[in-house]
Amino acid sequence: MDRTGTRRRGLSVRLRFTLSYAGFLMLAGVVLLGIVWFMLRNPSGDSLVGHDIGPVPGRFLIARKYFPAAGALLLLLLVFGLAGGWLLSGRMLAPLARITGAARMAAAGSLSHRIALAGREDEFRECADAFDTMLARLEAHVAEQQRFAANASHELRTPLAITRTLLDVARNDPTRDGGELDDRLRAVNTRAIELTEALLLLSRADQRAFARTPVDLSLIAEEAAETLLPLAEKRGITMHTSGRITPALGSPALLLQLTTNLLHNAIVHNIPEHGTVHIHTTTGPQAVTLTVENTGDALTPDLLATLTEPFRRGTDRIHTDQAGVGLGLAIVKSIANAHDGSLTLTPRPEGGLRVTVRLPSAAAHPGPG
DSSP states (O other), X not given: OOTTSOOOOOOOHHHHHHHHHHHHHHHHHHHHHHHHHHHTBOTTSOBSSOGGGOHHHHHHHHHHHHHHHHHHHHHHHHHHHHHHHHHHHHHHHHHHHHHHHHHHHHHTTOOSOOOOOOSSSSHHHHHHHHHHHHHHHHHHHHXXXXXXXXXXXXXXXXXXXXXXXXXXXXXXXXXXXHHHHHHHHHHHHHHHHHHHHHHHHHHHHHHXXXXXXXXXXXXXXXXXXXXXXXXXXXXXXXXXXXXXXXXXXXXXXHHHHHHHHHHHHHHHSSOSSSEEEEEEEEEOSSEEEEEEEEXXXXXXXXXXXXXXXXXXXTTBOOOOTTOOOSOHHHHHXXXXXXXXXXXXXXXXXXXXXXXXXXEEBTXXXXXXX
């Protein structure tokens, strides 16, 4: 690398392989010819041939006949080594060329290309498979981010458009009741604030910008259930909370948000009357578990796979009473991942959903001091 920070271009790997192969072949040829020359001499230094003309002339005649032939043989070995090394190195490095081509396509923005290297399992095959896996994850992540950006733009634009419409109506109709307009504007503004706060919370969880402290997950579940009890009673939902002390490790505020989102989702997406929600916490040697289970409609596997995507609301995206901003399970998944935990969604055979969150146990991961 020079003073400008530009890396100097060196010899290609294929050329270095070729020169190394040819050089090794030449070295082997020199050693072989030296052994042959040694075997043509007797222990006293005389030639094994030409005794009739004396030792010195015999060695001289052997040298005149031996060295030109040896030089021609070395030249032949050099040509053979260069040609063979070039062909063999090209064949050996062909998978690397495919990996490089795929990497350049990915750098140009194409993530749908796959190497799909055939053949037996070796270092190149492992590298190609790992690269294909990375491309698949990147493609899925980029697609998810694009959908998130599009949905976020739509969700943020909706309250602004409603506000502008209400203001236009008020301006064109001076006799309209100002109290009604004020109530509707406040409702729209509240929704915009909730959406913005949810987006900020999602970003905070993704960045893991929080401190981890021991927290009792069972107490958090009880606090969330008490907060959402009026909503559950309004909808005719019965909540059951169970579980002993559950020592988790994480952010109390984020874990409360996680639990609240799960309970809110379980209440809202339930049967109209006489529905139930069960909240249960358990502890294990390495992890603690929070399980939220509710009655409701039967869920298909295709729908289940999209529930943790941002701005998904059960079976539709329609704004209903207490429907939230569509980031509930997305925030839950992000918070669980930020705590090195996991989120599992399982449809209940009789209808409804079972959500299981596994988090590190404070007992298995004690804090400093």
